[in-house]
Amino acid sequence: MKIIKNLALLLMLPIASLAQQKNLVQYVSPIIGTAKMGHTFPGATVPFGAVQLSPDTDTIPYAMNGKYNGDVYKYCAGYQYDDPTIVGFSHTHFSGTGHSDLGDLLVMPTVGKLQMNPGTADNPQSGYRSGYSHDNEEAEANYYKVMLDDPKVLAELTTSTRVGFHRYTFPKSDQSHIILDLKSGIYNYDEKNVWTVVRVLNDTLMTGYMQSNGWARTRTVYFAIRFSKPFKNYGAQLDSKKSVYQGFWRKFNQTDNFADLAGRNLKMHFDFDTEDQEQIQLKVALSPVSMKNALANMEAEVPHWDFDKVKADGQQLWEAELQKIKVDLLAEDDYVNFYTAMYHAALMPTVYMDVNGEYRGLDQEIHKAEGFTNYTSFSLWDTFRAFHPYMNIVNPKRNADMVSSMMAHYDQSVLKMLPIWSHYANDNWCMSGYHSVSVIVDAILKGVYKGDAEAALAACVQTANTRKYEGIGPYIDLGYVPDDVSGTSVSNTLEYAYDDWCIAQLAKHLGKDDVYATFSKRAENWRNLYDESIGFMRPKDSKGKFREDFDLLETHGQGFIEGNTWNYSLYVPHNPEALMETMGGKKRLSAYLDSLFTMHLPDKFFANTEDITREGIIGNYVHGNEPAHHVVYFYNTVGEAWKGQSRIRMILENQYHTGHDGLGGNDDCGQMSAWYLFSSMGFYPVSPGSDEYWIGSPAVKSAEIALDGGKTFRIEAANQSKKNVYVKEVKLNGKVISNHKIKHSDITNGGVLSFVMSSKPVKK
Amino acid sequence: MKIIKNLALLLMLPIASLAQQKNLVQYVSPIIGTAKMGHTFPGATVPFGAVQLSPDTDTIPYAMNGKYNGDVYKYCAGYQYDDPTIVGFSHTHFSGTGHSDLGDLLVMPTVGKLQMNPGTADNPQSGYRSGYSHDNEEAEANYYKVMLDDPKVLAELTTSTRVGFHRYTFPKSDQSHIILDLKSGIYNYDEKNVWTVVRVLNDTLMTGYMQSNGWARTRTVYFAIRFSKPFKNYGAQLDSKKSVYQGFWRKFNQTDNFADLAGRNLKMHFDFDTEDQEQIQLKVALSPVSMKNALANMEAEVPHWDFDKVKADGQQLWEAELQKIKVDLLAEDDYVNFYTAMYHAALMPTVYMDVNGEYRGLDQEIHKAEGFTNYTSFSLWDTFRAFHPYMNIVNPKRNADMVSSMMAHYDQSVLKMLPIWSHYANDNWCMSGYHSVSVIVDAILKGVYKGDAEAALAACVQTANTRKYEGIGPYIDLGYVPDDVSGTSVSNTLEYAYDDWCIAQLAKHLGKDDVYATFSKRAENWRNLYDESIGFMRPKDSKGKFREDFDLLETHGQGFIEGNTWNYSLYVPHNPEALMETMGGKKRLSAYLDSLFTMHLPDKFFANTEDITREGIIGNYVHGNEPAHHVVYFYNTVGEAWKGQSRIRMILENQYHTGHDGLGGNDDCGQMSAWYLFSSMGFYPVSPGSDEYWIGSPAVKSAEIALDGGKTFRIEAANQSKKNVYVKEVKLNGKVISNHKIKHSDITNGGVLSFVMSSKPVKK
Incomplete structure (x- = not known):
């Protein structure tokens, strides 16, 4: 009804x-x-x-x-x-x-x-x-x-x-x-x-x-x-x-x-x-x-x-x-890419509820959804990154209902866990991390989910303390998932740490100091797998010994999943400054990023790896898989935003095309499309759970987002062209932005984000 | 609740x-x-x-x-x-x-x-x-x-x-x-x-x-x-x-x-x-x-x-x-047999409904039973004979609910059929006939089921007209199930004919003359399989030719199931007089019955046949299977009630014992036990759907049935002993019964059925 x-x-x-x-x-x-x-x-x-x-x-x-x-x-x-x-x-x-x-x-x-x-x-x-x-x-x-x-x-x-x-x-x-x-x-x-x-x-x-x-x-x-x-x-x-x-x-x-x-x-x-x-x-x-x-x-x-x-x-x-974002673009094909991205970002999760409100719960019992629409098919390892943040802006009511659906899943879970990768009243526990935490925290902190935040925090904490799940027990005890416990120990450690940071943010928001302290500490667990001797994240066994037989390019079975250490070592979205420091400072990280985007990969990499094609890769940067989706924005961190701007525009051009072969990798339930939509409009949620978006380089001439409640947020890019990929100046409501960031409230309050584009990098 | x-x-x-x-x-x-x-x-x-x-x-x-x-x-x-x-x-x-x-x-x-x-x-x-x-x-x-x-x-x-x-x-x-x-x-x-x-x-x-x-x-x-x-x-x-x-x-x-x-x-x-x-x-x-x-x-x-x-x-x-029947018996073991029979006659069908009234229907949907308790596990081929009639006397409310359960089954049936052998929201269509018809008609005509009788009739008629089920189409067209259509053609024809007679009785009760006429005609279909040349029922093919290769003792696959033609040829419970006439009159039927109870069976009979032991057989009379459960009472029809009386007492003694090996054949969901209970008390429902019980020979000294509503029906047998198996006189409320029958209302009105027993047969 x-x-x-x-x-x-x-x-x-x-x-x-x-x-x-x-x-x-x-x-x-x-x-x-x-x-x-x-x-x-x-x-x-x-x-x-x-x-x-x-x-x-x-x-x-x-x-x-x-x-x-x-x-x-x-x-x-x-x-x-x-x-x-x-x-x-x-x-x-x-x-x-x-x-x-x-x-x-x-x-x-x-x-x-x-x-x-x-x-x-x-x-x-x-x-x-x-x-x-x-x-x-x-x-x-x-x-x-x-x-x-x-x-x-x-x-x-x-x-x-x-x-x-x-x-x-x-x-x-x-x-x-x-x-x-x-x-x-x-x-x-x-x-x-x-x-x-x-x-x-x-x-x-x-x-x-x-x-x-x-x-x-x-x-x-x-x-x-x-x-x-x-x-x-x-x-x-x-x-x-x-x-x-x-x-x-x-x-x-x-x-x-x-x-x-x-x-x-x-x-x-x-x-x-x-x-x-x-x-x-x-x-x-x-x-x-x-x-x-x-x-x-x-x-x-x-x-x-x-x-x-x-x-x-x-x-x-x-x-x-589609009318929720009206854009003015440089080429006819761009309209096809943009609105098809919006289309692909509105397919999943799917409604999982009858017209009378009944649905089958994770407990295999029949429930009635009270006050929300129940959704299923949460590919959370993918979608927490940009899809759900996109929903918070464009479809907040639906995203709130998706959070309600996750909370219902939790309430029905005999394992007392939020969904990992759930569909049709089941969880298949696919991929690393417990990223419903990120989606829930982001939706609460951005004011989108208005349900019981304390219950949500409890569910996040309980999930994060499921000792028997994929190395969480030793992760809690040792500060990392040991290589001998999980084949994806590094991916898990890095993603758990990020999710833990999300939990800490919600705890802080609710004034739960002890939870905040515990999870803020856990959020720094990424440090425990950084091997200074090689400058990369590296699997470590229960005894504290780094894995010897280790290939920097291997994406599966050596501590990682759907990403090698080149891509995964940068997975500290919540604390890039500290990561940079740990990795040796701005110069080192800048060089790392340059190498990532330009290095030549041996052929075996393509033979062995699912979900990656020559087309889906720029250097060793794998846009077809998600772990590095935020890293191009790290050029802002090293003070070389111009490099990032250029590469963002390159990714938008290279990885998204019209036609049947238009996507270089799995669209992943709208995550690839949501990356496109954010980046096209000139900003990106580098670390969901924070209320910040990082400025990149818009590809639109203009975009106007119709917000719930009637306000609009408008992006304008003066002097926009395919060659003018550099941002000369960016202003929010006429005021220059110098930190390359805007806040969620800047969007929801309505206003104008105005860029002036240039063909020349602004190196400052 | x-x-x-x-x-x-x-x-x-x-x-x-x-x-x-x-x-x-x-x-x-x-x-x-x-x-x-x-x-x-x-x-x-x-x-x-x-x-x-x-x-x-x-x-x-x-x-x-x-x-x-x-x-x-x-x-x-x-x-x-x-x-x-x-x-x-x-x-x-x-x-x-x-x-x-x-x-x-x-x-x-x-x-x-x-x-x-x-x-x-x-x-x-x-x-x-x-x-x-x-x-x-x-x-x-x-x-x-x-x-x-x-x-x-x-x-x-x-x-x-x-x-x-x-x-x-x-x-x-x-x-x-x-x-x-x-x-x-x-x-x-x-x-x-x-x-x-x-x-x-x-x-x-x-x-x-x-x-x-x-x-x-x-x-x-x-x-x-x-x-x-x-x-x-x-x-x-x-x-x-x-x-x-x-x-x-x-x-x-x-x-x-x-x-x-x-x-x-x-x-x-x-x-x-x-x-x-x-x-x-x-x-x-x-x-x-x-x-x-x-x-x-x-x-x-x-x-x-x-x-x-x-x-x-x-x-x-x-x-x-158990208190519903208080008995005075000849031996201590008899109490065990009697009350264990009552016990066995109160095990099935079973409650199939939650305390909140919900149950799973035949349509695999969840239903709520309104105004009745839903039951399942209906072994109707067995239980229509004596078990459900017993329930009409001793547990009328439950039997009415069992009829309601069958009607709910019908309402939920996509095949539009009443249950054949149903359990747990399924029908396995076991055995011959469509005997829920008998149970329903009997319960309505005896005033036990007070639901919609017209709807019940419609369900019976619809079931009996399911042309695609087990030879019903040709049965309607030819007047018998042809041998080439079904391996149990004779069993089916005889039982369909009886069930059709039941439908006719209900139609008559409701004043539906056309239905009465149609089904009264069908009720005589047993005649179509009687082979005068051998004096037995015999399978006949679609062209009207009797089966050549035919063994009078074979119980399976040659037109019969769980009974050979010796036992099945007497399966016209609703019209024994006509059967007798067809078979050649009193003398012929008397001789047939005598032979049935005394003939010697070859060993192969026991080797080939399920559910039959040497113990479960008296001559060729198979008490361990149901088709002949009524035939001992046919001695009344041939005017030799005394023979039946003796044999009833023999069956009671031979087929029911205390101890683990006390039963000669399957108890069949209480049917064997219900036969025992009726026959012990001196009467039996030869043709459910009629309101008559046929008088046999009681084994009790006395029995008192506590009826719903507070009345009692009492059986007394003066001069009772193990040897005094013959009925010298029987009176209902002091009035001599000469036709060997009482009516259902005679029981429900309360009263006394008094026998005088004798060691000598009363041949009159």
Whole structure:
């Protein structure tokens, strides 16, 4: 109910303003990042939609012949631009992740002989999949269209928050089918499917649920599906191993027109006679709670069969989202990059709650969200850096609700931990750190989250004291995570220290002196892994001995994850001055930064490392992974802001492009995009948990952020051009800024940040 | 809440009456029928309890080396008296069935080296199981006690409706354990476990759920477990195949003291230091809905740690149940047989609803039972015959609720069918017929079920017209189920015809003439399979040709199930006169009956047939299976009531004994016991759906049934003795009965049925 009201409120915005303004949704290009490692999906969704309905171009098994199949990494979002076939259209997708799950409820129209297996990309005729051409493909915000070559069916997709809407235009045939493959899924290892139930209520309606054990250990998706046209016949393929139930008592033929299906692996077909160009539509609603809630979601959100209305409604939501920042840019392509970045920064986390407010908690019980919208899929190792800070400015209400969702997760956690990497009422504990701490503290200190701050602090402290988790016990005892306890000991130590600093800031804010003291001390634990003899962070064992066999470029298994020590040694965002001092002062750090951005990497680096391409790297600076996202701003610390300005503009130019191969690395649930958005506007949250943003070099000519409450914050860059990457002068509301910083309140109070750009560095 | 109130009401009864009266619960001997094919369990339960907590003596896999393991049939109730070891104590059991499931949440105390596998009966030391002796075993109503030889632990069990209460008395040890094997289960084929979740909330409390695919296709049992003493340590064994989740991200040691467990197959151990004779108690509450409901059930029913109070409360419930029939019998053993029969006739169906009224429906959604208690585990092919009619007299409120439960099942059925053999929100469609029809009609016509009779009729008609189910389509078209359509074509045809007669009776009652006409016609379909040339019912194919290869003694696969044509040909309970005529008149039927009870069967009959022992057979009359349960009363039809009287008394003597091997066949959820109770009292519901009971030969000296509302119905048998098996005279309220029948209203109006017994047959 609440959601619906919110949507209505949002809708009022663009309706009023669009008349005088340019339509921005036209700039969104969901195809950006769908090639290689971008891991975005081109399909249809509304902002933060529970349903993200998109084509899957392959369903690669996790294991082949019992061995891990590396290719599975390619299909985190289900779609790879270079693939020649589409397997079908599934309803849930991560955007830009480096690990995968979801891909639920694969739907595919076919014509002719019934085929229940997907077939192969080499020979799409061998299954229900189809060839297609990008020439016949269109991807807009909340709209995807493709001509499927094999069945000659035009497929169109759109969505509301909880409903996927399919429109298939068939040729004339008495053998038209819609396949519903409930076995298919992303990361589909052979035991992913745990249980599936389907109930065919009549010849246009079915409900069911799918339970899986994927990246989320225990995940259940309830659904309701309505067909616009009655099917003349339907059937099921249950390819489970023989069960007692099936083997012994088989009172029904369960293959044809049997309404009460269940099993581990289930595929269905629905058969139709179609006239030429006849359209069959499907509405697929999801729920985390129950089949009846799924049906209620459908009735509440899309009670009609008007595809174009659903598409238009969703695009209006997007227009409202994009109108929050109006920019004046140097090139047409820049608009595509900017608004697609805004689009990518409004896909995840996703709404995880029914229209009646119910959702499934981490405790696997049904809860009702009181006073907030519940969200899921928190890729926190990525998103604490710039995505959630971006949300604090552009979507504060949503970010507050995301914090509420994390607190609910904590309350439901039997381990008494805030989420690490959580999705669908589970935590997969992916990556290092406990970064929900950062998101929560940042949202409280910036006045965005108005819930119980003391409870939030307690949750942060409790999480940070979970001794049994990933080396936290020895971290507390020794001041670092020992190399012999964790394969990612340095990453963890550095990130724990930063998170601890966040906790200290909140403690200070609440006047909890003892907590402040404890965590301020822990915040300096990064010092314990700095090896002066080599000038880098380095793994150390429980006895205090640095690891001998150590490669400065290795990113995995030697104390680090998704970043080598060159990138990770600078991970002290909360205390760069002290880091600089420790590393030998300004000159040393300046040289370090210069080397980082310019050194030549050996080829083996690319062979061994996930999520990194030649394109995603500048020197040894890996923009495709997150640990160094703040470091270009450290040029400010060494007094060489001009170097940073130039490199920021270079990163913006080099790492973000239009087109399917526009992203050099995983978008990581909007983190890469949020970096782009901040940096384009000339400032960046180097250390979330502080209220400061560091000044860089804007790429916009101007940008105006519409703030909640009606105020605006405006960025202007005089003399802006592709070559004028240096900041000659920067003023806040007419007053010169000399420390390269603005505060959060400077933004929320409204005002103007005005730059004067130059082609010459200002070295002072 | 409601349940609790009902219990309180019931409790008031015995408290007042016990003072003057004999305690009846002492006669209950749960060990009766625990050997061979009785398939009863010796453990603890209250009447119709959701928890039936009992020892399992083996956990035989359904398949061994891929082949069906016939031994699994032995373990329908988990316990076989002759077994030398106890594996553990599990919380759910069918009583007396011929097929199996359940055995949930196996708990076992151990001492010494931790062993997580059950080990073998030959070598109990190889696992957590233990040897035991029947000398150290005690089974009462709601109380079971055994000394476990290997760990030297005394195990005691008792229950409330939804809570199993364990008391274990340990020796002194610093290695005392309680094993919780969530993988174990009855009928435990290799993929039965679908998913298990456990949350250890603190050092005395855990919750979780177990989802299985057994005889019930999709069954989930939620639970909460509280320990009386904090465990010092706990751990888990997850013996699933490797999963993504476990393989890739293993941030926690999930083996030791990890509170957030999930997987396909899960076993746990809880470790304690114990002093000599220290008792550790466990409360295990179940719910069909959620973990929090399980916990609420526990708090509502057993908020304390007083084992003896739970035992006493439950035994008071039993006392109240047993006090409903007060009997005067010929021998001490007869009391044991009679009250144990009453006990066995009050075990199933079981309450399937939380204290807050919520339950899981057939549609897998959560429902709230409004105005009734929801029950599950309906073994209707057995229980429609005498058990439900018995309930209409002795437990009318419960039987009305059972009908309400069936109607709720129907309302939730996507197949639009009443239950066939349903348990735990599933239907396994076991056996022939659609006998919920009989139960519903009988309960309505006897004034017991006061719900919407028109809706009930509609449900019966709809079920009977499910063309796709087990030959119903051709049955409607041809008047019989063809041999080529179903392997149990004759059983089905005969039983459908009887059920159709029931529907006709209800239609008549409601003035639905068209339905009455249709189903009265269908009720005569038994005629279509009578083969005059051999004088037996015989399978017929779609073309109207009788099966050539046909064995009069074969009970399976040749048109019949659990009964050969000798037994089944008499299955026209609703029209015996017409059957007699069809079969050639009185003389022919009399000879048929005589032969049935006296003929000699070849050995192969016993080798091939499930559920039949030499003991369970009298001639070719198989009392161990149900289809002929009414036929002994057909002696009344042929005018030789005296023969029936003698044989009834013979069956009562031969088929029901005290001791572990007291039952000649499966008790079948109280059907065998209900036959005993009716026949002991001198009358029997030959054709439920009619309001008539047929007079036999009472074995009691007297019996007094306490009816709801305060009236009593009294049976008196003057001159009763073991030899005086013949009825010389029978009067109802002083008026001689000449037609060997009484009506249901004769009972419910209260009164006296008085027999005069004789050692000489009255041939008239």
